[in-house]
Amino acid sequence: MGNCTTITEFVLLGLSDACELQMLIFLGLLLTYLFTLLGNLLIVVITLMDRRLHTPMYYFLRNFAILEIWFTSVIFPKMLTNILTGYKTISRAGCFLQNFLYFFLGTTEFFLLAVMSFDRYVAICNPLRYATIMSKRICVQLVLCSWLAGFLLIIIPSFIIIQQPFCGPNIINHFFCKGGQGEDKSKIVALLNTIVTPMLNPFIYTLRNKQVKQVFREQPQLATLLLSMNSSVQQATSTVAVTTAMVTCCFCSSHGIAVAMVDYLCGNSGFSVLFT
Numbered sequence: 001m002g003n004c005t006t007i008t009e010f011v012l013l014g015l016s017d018a019c020e021l022q023m024l025i026f027l028g029l030l031l032t033y034l035f036t037l038l039g040n041l042l043i044v045v046i047t048l049m050d051r052r053l054h055t056p057m058y059y060f061l062r063n064f065a066i067l068e069i070w071f072t073s074v075i076f077p078k079m080l081t082n083i084l085t086g087y088k089t090i091s092r093a094g095c096f097l098q099n100f101l102y103f104f105l106g107t108t109e110f111f112l113l114a115v116m117s118f119d120r121y122v123a124i125c126n127p128l129r130y131a132t133i134m135s136k137r138i139c140v141q142l143v144l145c146s147w148l149a150g151f152l153l154i155i156i157p158s159f160i161i162i163q164q165p166f167c168g169p170n171i172i173n174h175f176f177c178k179g180g181q182g183e184d185k186s187k188i189v190a191l192l193n194t195i196v197t198p199m200l201n202p203f204i205y206t207l208r209n210k211q212v213k214q215v216f217r218e219q220p221q222l223a224t225l226l227l228s229m230n231s232s233v234q235q236a237t238s239t240v241a242v243t244t245a246m247v248t249c250c251f252c253s254s255h256g257i258a259v260a261m262v263d264y265l266c267g268n269s270g271f272s273v274l275f276t
Contacts, residue, residue, distance in 0.1 A: 007166045009089045012082060014175045015187060026083045032199050033076040039202035040065035047206075050215045056134040057123070060116045061206050063143050067112060068198045071105040074098055075176050075194050082175075092166070095177035100158040102178060108150030115142045 015025055043065040047058045078098065082088045090098070123130050172178075174187060176194075206212055 007092060007170045009091050009170065010095045010177065011171045012088050012090055012175060012177070013171065013173050014079070014082060014088060015191070022083055026080060029076065029083070029195065030080055032195055033072060033080070036072050036195075036199045037069060039199065040069045043202050043206045046212065046215060052211060053215065056119050056139045057116075058206075059139050060112065060119055060143065064109070064112055064116070064205070065202065067105060067109055068201055071102075071109065072194065072198045074101045074105065079175050090177060095172075096158070096162055098177040099161075100154060102176065103158070104150050104154040106150075107153055108147050111146035111149050112143070115146055118142075 016022075044062055047053045047062045075098075078090065078094075119134060122133050126133060174190070176190075178190065
């Protein structure tokens with residue numbers, strides 16, 4: 001340990017080393033990020049503007065949208081900068097902060113989804129008592145508890161990790177600072193989790209609801225925006241799908257994941273170890 005040289009920065013290998021894919025990956029990720037921000041910001045604005053959406057369900061969805069904006073902003077800007085500049089390093093402090101925020105916000109998201117499920121359970125099973133049970137005070141407390149629980153569960157392990165000496169290697173086989181080395185299958189799962197899902201969540205949870213559609217019908221400007229977003233999101237989804245498919249093909253050809261998948265489909269139980 002006496003000859004240990006403390007690492008001051010890490011190298012993020014990114015999604016792919018293929019030069020011909022870099023511009024396509026950059027454009028696909030940039031388009032996806034912009035529409036993720038736009039969709040979630042739209043939810044925040046519309047649920048604040050219209051009093052008909054001042055209900056517990058939309059209060060939770062507004063908090064969920066804010067969380068999604070923060071969650072994607074932890075990953076996207078640095079990843080896009082690395083792809084655009086080709087400079088793939090990140091400082092030690094920046095890496096630890098990104099790792100902490102990723103797990104903190106991800107954990108908080110699970111708690112918030114549980115709260116949203118509880119809200120729907122009360123609305124369906126106790127409709128007459130719903131307004132009493134899900135009062136404004138209770139809703140605020142549930143959201144605060146979700147954020148606090150996510151923070152407390154992650155802050156202690158993160159503090160322990162920060163105290164450890166880091167002597168090397170400083171190369172992280174991933175597109176962001178995530179605990180442990182990222183295998184190619186892990187990158188694909190993380191790609192879907194951090195990119196595709198946050199982009200689609202506004203349309204899955206909110207923008208297709210009847211009440212929200214009614215508000216859009218009464219606001220022509222918002223309706224036009226929503227229609228343009230629907231068309232653009234379809235294009236963005238197609239771009240991301242192509243990007244993901246191309247990156248996946250690169251991973252498969254480089255590391256034999258396709259062969260492992262065939263083995264799994266043929267009944268090779270050993271493949272299950274990859275996903276445990």
